[in-house]
Structure formats: C-alpha cells, structure tokens
Amino acid sequence: MSRSDALVDADWVESRIDTPGTVIVEVDEDTSAYDKGHIPSAIKIDWKKDLQDPVRRDFVDKIGFEALLSERGIANDDTVVLYGGNNNWFAAYAYWYFKLYGHQNVLLLDGGRKKWELDSRELTRDVPSRAKTSYTAAEQDASLRALRDEVIAAIGKRNLVDVRSPDEFSGRLLAPAHLPQEQSQRGGHIPTAKNVPWSKAANEDGTFKADQELTDLYAGEAGVDFGKDTIAYCRIGERSAHTWFVLHEILDLPNVKNYDGSWTEYGSLVGVPIEIGEGK
Amino acid sequence: MSDDSCGAPAGGVTITKDKAGKEAIVEGRVLRADGNPVATGYARLLGTGDEFVAEVPLGDDGGFRFFAAPGDWTLRVLAPGGVRLEQTVSADIGHVTTVEFAV
Numbered sequence A: 001m002s003r004s005d006a007l008v009d010a011d012w013v014e015s016r017i018d019t020p021g022t023v024i025v026e027v028d029e030d031t032s033a034y035d036k037g038h039i040p041s042a043i044k045i046d047w048k049k050d051l052q053d054p055v056r057r058d059f060v061d062k063i064g065f066e067a068l069l070s071e072r073g074i075a076n077d078d079t080v081v082l083y084g085g086n087n088n089w090f091a092a093y094a095y096w097y098f099k100l101y102g103h104q105n106v107l108l109l110d111g112g113r114k115k116w117e118l119d120s121r122e123l124t125r126d127v128p129s130r131a132k133t134s135y136t137a138a139e140q141d142a143s144l145r146a147l148r149d150e151v152i153a154a155i156g157k158r159n160l161v162d163v164r165s166p167d168e169f170s171g172r173l174l175a176p177a178h179l180p181q182e183q184s185q186r187g188g189h190i191p192t193a194k195n196v197p198w199s200k201a202a203n204e205d206g207t208f209k210a211d212q213e214l215t216d217l218y219a220g221e222a223g224v225d226f227g228k229d230t231i232a233y234c235r236i237g238e239r240s241a242h243t244w245f246v247l248h249e250i251l252d253l254p255n256v257k258n259y260d261g262s263w264t265e266y267g268s269l270v271g272v273p274i275e276i277g278e279g280k
Numbered sequence B: 001m002s003d004d005s006c007g008a009p010a011g012g013v014t015i016t017k018d019k020a021g022k023e024a025i026v027e028g029r030v031l032r033a034d035g036n037p038v039a040t041g042y043a044r045l046l047g048t049g050d051e052f053v054a055e056v057p058l059g060d061d062g063g064f065r066f067f068a069a070p071g072d073w074t075l076r077v078l079a080p081g082g083v084r085l086e087q088t089v090s091a092d093i094g095h096v097t098t099v100e101f102a103v
Helices: A010-014 A062-072 A085-100 A112-118 A148-154 A166-170 A211-221 A239-250 A262-266
Strands: A022-026 A079-083 A106-109 A159-162 A230-233 A256-259 B024-031 B042-046 B052-057 B063-068 B071-079 B083-091 B096-102
Touching (some): A079 A085, A085 A106, A085 A112, A085 A239, A085 B052, A112 B071, A148 A262, A159 A239, A211 A239, B024 B042, B042 B063, B052 B063, B063 B071, B071 B096, B083 B096
Parallel strands (some): A022 A079, A079 A106, A230 A256
Antiparallel strands (some): B024 B063, B042 B071
C-alpha cells in the first residue's frame, strides 16, 4: 500500500460521482452532517449505529457487517471512497474497518469533508437509492487490530504511539478540548508510548502531509522505530485509525495495529501501569 | 452528539455562564457583516506555538464551543473563500469565555 493506492483527491472524486462500481460513503462523528448536505451520490454510514455492536463494546460482527453493506448497496467488487468531517477521523476509522473485514478496494478522500467545503464544492441533500447487494465479508484481520492484553505485553517492546493531544497524554485532560471532561477512570498514558498527536500528520485543510514530512515526524522528531511493530491508540480508536492510515497505508509500514479500546479502556483497567507527565 | 466520541460535536451555543461548573469553556459565533451566521466553516483551538488542540465545525448559528484547559489560547476560524481569522482568548475554570468573529 502507498499514498497513491489509498488516497484520492477531490477532483478524482468529482469525476466519479454517479460512476457505476464506485460508491462514495460519508462517515462523520457528527452524524447529522450528511443530512445537511453531502457529496452528490454519496451514501451515509453512521459510525456508531451502523458499525458498533448495540450491546457489547465491540464492532458489529462479520454477519452484521455483511448485512450493513448489503443493505446499503455496496458490492464486494465496488470501489468504496470514504470521506468525513473532522479531518477524516471517522472516515479513516471506517477505512480501517473495511480493511479489517477484507474489502480491498477502499480509498480515502484527502482532506475529507472539510477540504471539500472549504473549496466550495457542490453538496446536495438528495439521498441516492442503491439496489441491495449480497455482500460477503472476510473474517476479521487480526493483524490490524490490537486488543488489551497485546497492548500490555507490548510495553517497552513495540512502538506505542499515543495520538491524543499533549494534555490528554500527560493526564491533564481525559478527552479532547472540545468535549466535556469525563470517561476513563484515570488520566495519563501507557508507559513507553510516544506522543505524536494525530494533528501533526495533517495540514490545516485536513489533507495529509507529504511522505517525507510524515517520516520526519514519526521516525525523526518522535523517535518511533520503523524497524519495530507499532500499536497506535487514542481515546476510542478513531484518531488512532487516522495515524494507522498514515503509518500502514501511506508510509507502507508493516505490522501496524490500531488499539480501538484505547484510553477509555486502558485508563479504566485495574492494575495496569500508567505514566503521567510529558513522557520519557 | 455522542459524548463518548472524540469527534466534532454539532455546533451551537447553548451553555449559559452559570453552567460552566468545573469546565473552562470557550465559545462564540462567526457572523457576516450583515449579522447572518457563517454556517459552513471550522473553528480551531490552538495552544502555544500554534500547537493544534481541537477543531469543531461551525453550527447553523455560526457557533462553536471548546472545553479547554485553563490558560491562553488562539482561536482560528476557517471558512470557504479563503477566510482565515484569529483571536487570542483566556480560559478559566468555571467561566464561559465568549468570542465573536466578523467575516
């Protein structure tokens, strides 16, 4: 995988609106954003209602994912182009999710909804109608997802990249600065984690920085060892999906996992080590 | 708006000054010269040295809100047409700091 295999720009997407075999999908944290206007022909996936198990804290299972994509009219051989607000956080999360369940032809719109809006490109409230399909998902690809015990075992051995803001990393805040401060039982970070806020990988318009800038950021400035396996985490796993996308899809590093349990899980575990402050 | 996500909440200004509690709230609106709200755009909260902290889309009323740590911040507004405005603000626990941008 490389930048050109995973990212497309707005001109590319504009030229493929209503093109058979290409499905444009908006995934926003603010799930009302789509209803106010979206890229023509785009459908919507709700990151919470559609992608999360309604009872347990986990993804929808394989059968649920198959039912979702079938109902939305996405076929196995369709090219899925994902975009969303908030610098593509949840679109990157959905991208990771599609890869987890084995969908190969998936792309991310560079800059997402923000760049599209700032460019004053067309948005519509028309909701397309797509014929149902019979989608078949693969079993979850465990090489892309880190679970709790694997993260604890990785302390001091693999790269742990905490992509939250410095205030969350240090334990001064438990959530991003635009949300009420609640959630995990404790603040801080996983010992040995490097703090590379997701935002450092993005330009102001939401597009990803150039490959060399990204390499300099992680391997240079932050000291992430590209020769080791890596686990990225944030608070609930979507900002770290953005960083997973950078490391695994743009920079083509092997063995990069997203820990979607992230700080809301780790910061509430009993007995695990926690470090506070600026990191070591 | 789900409060267990990391993402941008719907915009709008509804918290009154006596509701700040233990939060340090920075909020405001972006308005055009005619007083109408700028409903398409983004507000960014930046720390020392332009360090990115958070970003929210503007609400239908041109509003935005951040739950910041106490201290000094830069607010930057981005909107279509190359609009890029900045103001510096101070946030304090228990207070709502209100900022208005005119485009």
